[in-house]
Amino acid sequence: MSPADPFKPMLMKIEQVTEEAPDVKTLRLLFADEREGRDFAFRTGQFGEYSVFGEGECTFCIASPPTRPGYIECTFRKAGRVTSALAGLEPGETIGFRGPYGNVFPIEDWQKKNLLFIAGGIALPPMRSVIWNVLDLRGRYKEITIVYGARTVADLVYKRELAEWAQRPDVKLVTTVDPGGETPDWKGEIGFVPAVLDKIAPASRDTIAVVCGPPVMIKFTFPVLARLGFAPENIFTTLENRMKCGVGKCGRCNVGRHFVCKDGPVFTLAQLQEMPQEY
Amino acid sequence: MEALRSKARELLAGKTVQVVIGYGPGSGGGARAVFIREAAQADILVFDGTCQQNLAVYLMKPEVRKLGKAALVATPPALRTILQLAAENQLTDAALLVLAVSPSGNEVVPLATFAALEAHVAALDHGLGAADKAELETYAALSLERRRQFWEEQFSRCLKCYACRAACPLCYCTRCTVECNQPQWIPVPAHDLGNLEWNVMRAMHLAGRCVDCGDCSRACPVGIPLHLLNRKLIGAVFADFDFRSGMAAKADNAMSTFKPNDPEDFIR
Amino acid sequence: METDTRSIDREALAQLFLQWQSGGKRIVAPKRINGKTDFARVASLDEVSLDRVQTVQSPKSAVFPRVEELFSFLSRDGKVEIRERDLAALPGTVLFGLRPCDAAAFASLAAIFTWDSPDSLFSARLANTVVVGVSCPRADEYCFCTSVGGGPGAVTGSDILLTETGSGVFLAEIVSEKGRQAVHGADGLFGPAAGMDKEGHLAKVEAAFAKERIGPALASLFDDAAFWEEQSRRCLGCGACAYVCPTCACFDIQDEGGASGKRLRCWDSCGFGLFTLHTSGHNPRPLQSQRWRQRLMHKFAYMPERQRVLGCVGCGRCSRACPVDMNILEHVRAIAEAKP
Numbered sequence: 080m081s082p083a084d085p086f087k088p089m090l091m092k093i094e095q096v097t098e099e100a101p102d103v104k105t106l107r108l109l110f111a112d113e114r115e116g117r118d119f120a121f122r123t124g125q126f127g128e129y130s131v132f133g134e135g136e137c138t139f140c141i142a143s144p145p146t147r148p149g150y151i152e153c154t155f156r157k158a159g160r161v162t163s164a165l166a167g168l169e170p171g172e173t174i175g176f177r178g179p180y181g182n183v184f185p186i187e188d189w190q191k192k193n194l195l196f197i198a199g200g201i202a203l204p205p206m207r208s209v210i211w212n213v214l215d216l217r218g219r220y221k222e223i224t225i226v227y228g229a230r231t232v233a234d235l236v237y238k239r240e241l242a243e244w245a246q247r248p249d250v251k252l253v254t255t256v257d258p259g260g261e262t263p264d265w266k267g268e269i270g271f272v273p274a275v276l277d278k279i280a281p282a283s284r285d286t287i288a289v290v291c292g293p294p295v296m297i298k299f300t301f302p303v304l305a306r307l308g309f310a311p312e313n314i315f316t317t318l319e320n321r322m323k324c325g326v327g328k329c330g331r332c333n334v335g336r337h338f339v340c341k342d343g344p345v346f347t348l349a350q351l352q353e354m355p356q357e358y
Numbered sequence: 359m360e361a362l363r364s365k366a367r368e369l370l371a372g373k374t375v376q377v378v379i380g381y382g383p384g385s386g387g388g389a390r391a392v393f394i395r396e397a398a399q400a401d402i403l404v405f406d407g408t409c410q411q412n413l414a415v416y417l418m419k420p421e422v423r424k425l426g427k428a429a430l431v432a433t434p435p436a437l438r439t440i441l442q443l444a445a446e447n448q449l450t451d452a453a454l455l456v457l458a459v460s461p462s463g464n465e466v467v468p469l470a471t472f473a474a475l476e477a478h479v480a481a482l483d484h485g486l487g488a489a490d491k492a493e494l495e496t497y498a499a500l501s502l503e504r505r506r507q508f509w510e511e512q513f514s515r516c517l518k519c520y521a522c523r524a525a526c527p528l529c530y531c532t533r534c535t536v537e538c539n540q541p542q543w544i545p546v547p548a549h550d551l552g553n554l555e556w557n558v559m560r561a562m563h564l565a566g567r568c569v570d571c572g573d574c575s576r577a578c579p580v581g582i583p584l585h586l587l588n589r590k591l592i593g594a595v596f597a598d599f600d601f602r603s604g605m606a607a608k609a610d611n612a613m614s615t616f617k618p619n620d621p622e623d624f625i626r
Numbered sequence: 627m628e629t630d631t632r633s634i635d636r637e638a639l640a641q642l643f644l645q646w647q648s649g650g651k652r653i654v655a656p657k658r659i660n661g662k663t664d665f666a667r668v669a670s671l672d673e674v675s676l677d678r679v680q681t682v683q684s685p686k687s688a689v690f691p692r693v694e695e696l697f698s699f700l701s702r703d704g705k706v707e708i709r710e711r712d713l714a715a716l717p718g719t720v721l722f723g724l725r726p727c728d729a730a731a732f733a734s735l736a737a738i739f740t741w742d743s744p745d746s747l748f749s750a751r752l753a754n755t756v757v758v759g760v761s762c763p764r765a766d767e768y769c770f771c772t773s774v775g776g777g778p779g780a781v782t783g784s785d786i787l788l789t790e791t792g793s794g795v796f797l798a799e800i801v802s803e804k805g806r807q808a809v810h811g812a813d814g815l816f817g818p819a820a821g822m823d824k825e826g827h828l829a830k831v832e833a834a835f836a837k838e839r840i841g842p843a844l845a846s847l848f849d850d851a852a853f854w855e856e857q858s859r860r861c862l863g864c865g866a867c868a869y870v871c872p873t874c875a876c877f878d879i880q881d882e883g884g885a886s887g888k889r890l891r892c893w894d895s896c897g898f899g900l901f902t903l904h905t906s907g908h909n910p911r912p913l914q915s916q917r918w919r920q921r922l923m924h925k926f927a928y929m930p931e932r933q934r935v936l937g938c939v940g941c942g943r944c945s946r947a948c949p950v951d952m953n954i955l956e957h958v959r960a961i962a963e964a965k966p
Contacts, residue, residue, distance in 0.1 A: 085743035086696045086879070086889070090706055132699045132706055133885040159905040160539045173706045294908070320910065321902050323879045326743045329894070330876035331901050333920075334910070336928040341742065355848060358910045385767065390951035391860040411950065421859060421914060515659070517683075517692065517869045517893070524864035525949045537900050546880045547693040547892035577949035579682055579866045581660040 085326045088130050088175025089115050093168055094150065099236040100229075102157040103201060104166055105142065107150050111173065120179075121145050123186060123212040124205075124317070124345045127178025128325045129153055129165070137161040138322040140205040140344070141179060146215035151176070154204035154236060180325040182345050184209045184315060186216075189287045193222040197300060199272050199292030200229045203236050205317045205344070206291050210244075217249055224251040224281050228272040231260035253279055273299035283308035289315045301348060311349035318343050318351075318358055334358045359405055359463045362431065366400035369429050375455055376426025379416050381409040391416065393425065405431065405463035411525075412571040414439035418448065418530040429455040429468075435571030437469075437479050438604025439527045442569055444472050445609040448530065472607035479605060486589075494593075497586050509587075510550070513557055515580045518548035522584055523560065525577035528567050535559065561587040566595045566612030569604040629781065629799050630806065631819040636794040638815035640671040645812055646720050651756070654688060655722040656681045665724075674723055676790075679766045680941060684872030685724045689751040690735060692869075693892045696747070701885035713750040720808070722758045727771045727941040729759045729783030731872035737933035738875045747891075756808045759784035760796075765829035768942030770955045772831045776939055779828040789824050797822045834955060835962040837936065840926045843961050848923070851915065853964065857957050858918035860950045865895035867944035867952065873925070873937050876901075896920050922957065 090111035097105040110116030126140040137159075143152035157166040168174065186209065194213060198206045213220050225244060229235045235254065244252045255268035255275045268275045272292065288309050290300050297316065304314055320332040320339040332339040335355040337346075346354075366378040377395050382402040384390030389408040393416075394400050414436045416422040432440065437458060443449045456469040458478055469475045486494065500508060520536075523529040536544045536556060544559060545552035561584075568588045575585040595601055598621050601612045634642070646653060647669075655674040657666040663678040665685050700707045732752065739748035762769075762778035771777055781787045785805030788796040797819055800806055809816070847853055868874040878894040881887060894901060897917050903909045911917050925937030938954070945953040 084697075084710065084746045086891075087708060087710060090708070130881075130889075132701055132889075133881050133883065133887050135881045136879065160542075162905075163540065171704055173701075173704060175706070175708075319904070321904055323877070327741065328738055328745065328875070329878070330738075330896060330924070331894070333924070333928065335923075336931050357916065384951040385945060385953045385956070388951065393859050415862065416860075419914075421855065512660075515664075517865070519865040519869045519895070520898075521862075521864040521866040521949050524862035542880075545882060546878055547882075547890050549693045549890075573949070577864070577866070579870055579947040580664065581662045581682075 085328075086177070086324070088128070088136075088177045089119075091151075091174050091176045093170050093172050093174065096168070096170055099154060099238070100234050102166070103154065103234075103236055104157075105152055105154040105237075106165070106168070106174075107143075107152050108174070108176065109150050116149065119148075119151075121151075122179070122183040123209040124184040125179035125181045126325070126340075126344060127151070127153070127176050127180060128322070129161075130175030130177075131161055131164040131168070132173075132175060134164040135161045136175070136177070136323070137165070138319075138325065140208065140317070142204040142207045144208050144211035144215060146212055154201075154207070156201050177325060180340055181343060182341075184212075184289070184345055186213060189213075190219045191221060191285075193282070193284075193286040194220055194224070195281050195286055195288045196223075196225045196227075197272060197276060197288065197290045197292070198225075198227045199296040200234060201236065202291035202293065202296075203227055206289060207237060207240070209289065214244075214247075214250070221285070222251070223249065224253070224279075226253045226255070226272060226276055226279070228255035228257070228268075228270075228275065229260070230257050232256055232262045232265055234260070271299070272296050273303050276300060277303045277306075280307060283310075283313075287313050287315065291317050311352060312347050314348040315345060316348065316351070317345055320358060359403065361464055361466045362405055362457070362459055363400045363403050365457065365466045365468070366394055366403055366429070367397040369455070370394065370400065371397040374427075375429040377422070378403070378429045378431070378457075379413050379422070380431035380457075381405060381411075381413075384408075393422065395425065403431070405459045409433065410572075410576065412436050412439055412527055412573045414443065415525060415527040415573070417443065417454065418527065427453065427455070429457055431457050431459055433459075433571075434479075434482050434484075435569050436527075437475060437482075438484075438569040439571060440604075441472065441475055441479060441607050442528060442567060442604040443530075444607035445603075446528075446567075446611070451607070476606055484602070490589075494586065494589050498590065498593075509554070509557075512582045513553040514550055516548060516553035516557060516582060517580065518546075518553065518556060519579060521577040521579060522557075522574035525573040526564070527571075527573075528564060528569075529560070535563070557582075557584065557587070561591060564588060565591045566599070566601060567603050568592060627801075627803055627806070629801050632798045632800065632816040633791075633819045633822060634788070634796050634798045634816050636671065636796075639788075639796065641815055642809070642812055643671050643722075646808070649718075651718040651720050653720045653722055654685065656724075665721075668722075676723055676760055679762070679764055679769065680725060680943060680946070682943070682947060683870050684731065684941070684943060685721050685728050686731065686735060686872050686875075688719050688721050688755050689732070689748055690739070690875060690877075690893075693890055694747065696879070696889045696891050698883075698888040699886065711747060713746060716747075716750050716754055719751075719755045720758060721755055723760050724757065725762055725941065726759055726778060726780040726782070726784065726787070727769075727776050727939040728872050729757050729787075730771075730776050730780065730939045731941075732757065732783050734873040734929065734933075734935050734937055734939070735875055737929070737935045741933060756786075756804055757784050758786045758788065758805075758808070761787060761789040761824070761827070762829045763790060763827055765831045766942070768945045768953070768955065769829075769831055770834050770940035770942065770958075772833045772940070773835050773955075773958075774837050774936050774938055774940040777828075778831055779824055789827055791822050791824070791827050795822075797824055797827075835959050837926075839962045840958060841930060843964060844923055844927045847961060847964055848919070854915040854919045855913075857960070858915045858952075861897070861914050861918055861952055862950055863897050863899060863914050863917065864949065865893070865897055866947045866949065867921070867954075868895035868897060869893055870943040870947045872939060872941060872943070896924065918952075922954075922961070926958065926961075
């Protein structure tokens, strides 16, 4: 947790910059202060506020799993002022980090269950943390299925890790691209994520579904899950809203009486159905 | 006022318009904008000295535009605002019915086209009243140094609430300059520099366009006399370019039009 | 601590001002500026203006300034050094002449700034501020303190509450330990309060609605888009209401000065379209009617549910300041009376 002043960031050194896709990068960050790094702990699902000093802060989930201490990672697309500044940084440079904020994926409750991860495009980052978390504790979970799609092959993020997951016998990975997004040597599925999900029709019994993606993908995925028999309490997603403080004070991230920064970003579909559709 | 009310009733009952934008009774004995959509509601319409807000600001709001064809109860500044909006290609001819009301409230002149509006506006007196003239002259007589001190003091109280922008019918940009952060042209926080830059920039963006309705000053919660900046610029544009905004539905933008005989006395 | 009730006259009060100043405190009170009455630093009691029902702006700047520096940073040779604020250097303030509604507002502000991760800047400023309220001999049509749990003579939130009882003599209720410390060493300036009538010098403000009805009414009206459109049609989406409000605390964070500059916190308003706009262009509240609804929901439903305190003290400033006469009392009454 950040020190007494909730707005003061910890200093982080960029150890590695990875280009995931056009305009999408991953930063691996080390704590400049060793003691802060040792004391730092987070749980999967949580996010932070990442600073470029002089430009501002940006909200990203922590994309690395808590099972791998010593560093944290974030993945972002260059879109606005702060992400453009982040995209221009090199290893060795310093940024700020405040966190961890928000609630968590209740992975302890998911033990002995099947896990179904569904993600689209730039929304794989929030799920990467929880996927690696459960894979690092593989024995506690039953079948693990990952369905991930992007517009085109080039837009798939974490290509190296997708290859790793595809090799693992204890993970079923299905990747897809939108029709027209395939390359001549593409071996995966072709179709929108909801359609591909419908096709593979994973069993819902004793299964937890985690869905992250652009609003349109989510909108069409929920009905597929309902048809497959998933109860709303067993479907998890993450909400994103414009954030500034991350600690429930600046007032801008609320969805009804819930702050995405405090009561989220992880919500079940059952919870979303009780909330105003204002997100 | 009965003339206005019965006109409104007639327009709504006959479905000539879907909404009459006018004034109704407000808090503190004042008036407020009302949007009459049914003939029976027309009784609340008033028109008197308390009716000062420039209602043309609502012509650019999507929430009002979606109500359908409108009739707008227009004060003289609002009449000129409509012509200026027309000159900036924001309004279509004959798509709006303007109701010019005499100061007594007893006479209603419906103006259905820009041409009719131009003729009506040409016949009005647009000069400043005695008190306003005196105020502007006192201000203009200040040395540059004293003027700078004056505005520094005034803008130190600015909150950057943007009430001035919101109230101004000619500030209709859907993405205002202050909302750009790449680069952040105007600082967001309401510190002295940000306030100075905001207010001066807004005055410059209105140079050659402002019709002097005064809503910016009226809207300012802390009483900054913004109208002084605008009036000074109106005088400068008239003196330099012989141009007055809001008089014609087709007019070039004064600050982006070059004429060979534009004065060049600033080149020394 | 039990309230200690005394009396003080104008001359003695002026002396008390001097005592506060020589103790290193700045005094902020209502003052006439540019034809309006607003909070500003004053050097003497003579500069204070108490003849208006209410000031334009609230006194929240004392604990939540319009702009404040969170910290500064220095970037050099690939390293960054953060310089924190020296909280001990924050000025001590006596807020004088605010009304009971404004005093009550500090509880709403504190609820936001101290829940979860306490805001050290806010807390330090609040600890450094003595609240000397003045009760209300008059109210106007915009006031509705009694509908939201307050009153023209309520002591909640004040360290000292003064009530003018005629001929320049004030009843002085010393409510809190901080108030007692503020008059420490000044016993000679005070007299007894026996027989002074407070009630008789207070405005009469009838409750306009039952506040318990508002939360449930709002819940049932949430999806009634037409209701919110009607209420907000003339709203222009400026920030005047939020900025003059004593309980509005929404803020923005902005970096300035490049790589060696400052991180600032500044006021923001849920009424602005930009407030919830995502970089992608998606906006959860794209319509002004939704933003108006958010204002009312936040103050009258979400804050009571989450922070157990209303987000409105009935001061009426928003209604007085609004360029288009959005009268919050009128709107809340309509909500209380709406048939679901």
